[in-house]
Amino acid sequence: MNQYLWQLEGLARATPGQGARDESWDQIYERYRVAREEYLDRARLSLGVTGPARMSPGTA
Numbered sequence: 001m002n003q004y005l006w007q008l009e010g011l012a013r014a015t016p017g018q019g020a021r022d023e024s025w026d027q028i029y030e031r032y033r034v035a036r037e038e039y040l041d042r043a044r045l046s047l048g049v050t051g052p053a054r055m056s057p058g059t060a
Helices: 002-013 025-047
Strands: none
Touching (some): 002 025
16 A cells, blocks of 8 residues: 555655656556555454445545
8 A cells, every 4th residue: 555655656746766657646546545445444354343434435
């Protein structure tokens, strides 16, 4: 998940070597969102939290 944040930061700052390889902001952000959802799902499972946890599109 952090790797995608670093890539987004690199694109935002236009820092050579920190941005993604020929990927757009939207592509990287979607990868970040998927990784974040997987992380949250695993965290909720390990804590025994039940019920829906999905965020609305556009929130984060």
